[in-house]
Amino acid sequence: MVMSQKFLYLPIESKTRELDAKLLLTYYAIKENYRIILGTHTPILSHLELLPKGIICSKGTPYGDARKEYMTRAYKLGYSIVELDEEEGLFLNSNNYSRLGKDDTYVKILEHVYCWGDAHKEIVTNTFPEFKGKFHLTGHPRFDLLKKKFRGLYNDEVKMIEQRFGDFILVNTRFTQYNHFIRGFNPNEHYIKKVYEHFIQLIKELSEKYPNLNIVVRPHIHENVDSYRKELSDYKNVFVAHDGNVVMWILASKVVIHNRCTTGIEALLLDKPVIAYMPINYEKEKKYLPNAVTYKSVNSSEVFNLVDFCLSKGEIGEEKKSLSKNYYGSMDVENYAYQNIIRLLDTISFTGESSIEESSVRALSTIKGDHTLTSEEEIKSFFEKLDLIEMNKNEVSVRTLAPDLFEIISNNS
Secondary structure, eight states: OOOOOEEEEEEESOIIIIIHHHHHHHHHHHHTTEEEEEEEHHHHHTOGGGSOOOEEEEOOOOTTOTHHHHHHHHHHHTOEEEEEOSSTTSSOOTTSOOTTOSSSHHHHHEEEEEESSHHHHHHHHHHSGGGGGGEEEOOOHHHHTTSGGGGGGGHHHHHHHHHHHOSEEEEEOOOTTTSSSSOSOOTTHHHHHHHHHHHHHHHHHHHHHOTTSEEEEEOOTTSOHHHHHHHHTTOTTEEEOOOSOHHHHHHHOSEEEESSOHHHHHHHHTTOOEEEEOOSOHHHHTTSHHHHTSEEESSHHHHHHHHHHHHHHOOOOHHHHHHTTTTOSOOSTTOOHHHHHHHHHTTSOOOOOSSOOHHHHHHHHTOOOOOOSOOHHHHHHHHHHHHHHHTSOOOEEEEEEETTEEEEEETTO
């Protein structure tokens, strides 16, 4: 007897940040009889009338973002909506939490909200206590990738990065509130501009202090990358890189430097020495979790001392990891976010189509556009690496429905 299948929709905004985690979730979900529709937001959310009803995994958006309206429309069309925030699980402010809206309009349509950790769950529960049954502690598949089981996924890429850059210090930045293509609308812009300028100066000083090391700058996905290239073009051992998942870059590096960036937590969980550089407003900045759990510095001299220490010792204190446990809920070796999420998805009752109608396939095939997210070959290559880890072949079919829109199913079902 063939079990009925649920369609699970996984919209992606940023390839470098989200794709690998969504592919990890996909790999295990199709084993549990889900049919996955994976793609960028526009081809999914703009063509819901053509697609079978299913569960949409929303990525979390700020208050006022138009994509919340898309989710409301999807709900009215008969889709179920769950929320897995891609950005704010570690950057929580209990006094100003609006990721789920200023009122309960959006929360009402959600089946589940998947929380990164206890702190996240506590804040959303305190904000919307009448909906506490919808809030679940799961962790995030993005952090599953940091566990030792999955680090081998990046062996080839790490080797290529090491061959390309040798020994290097990785500087991750997160200055979108200033270093963006659109300026003048954010109240924090002046403050972030100052921090950005301090980082530029630090990178120049690192270049001169460590001439035998390379400095790789990896800006946030929404930053203006060219600003770094322009500022740092005269420094021959400084490189600006924007490709690939951050995990491979952290694994290839010797030391990571950041400010209030999720990559600080990722580096910590990957057992890499990581330094928070906080040149302004130290008392405020040290409270942010990615800063709180890493080595702290307020000037270049302190950074140099910490870099020297990290290069010689390369040690990560377990007490720093323990500080993260309240904020990230799946740190235990055998506790995986993808398992927690799939288990909760299984509780959602859903009766819908078992396949995409051929008329819809034909209509989707007429959509024009470029493939910017991934390809059938890239998806299958990622799954083959997971097969090696699991020592089990997962026979899959990947079908391109439209540019940046894929249907992924298991042939073992």
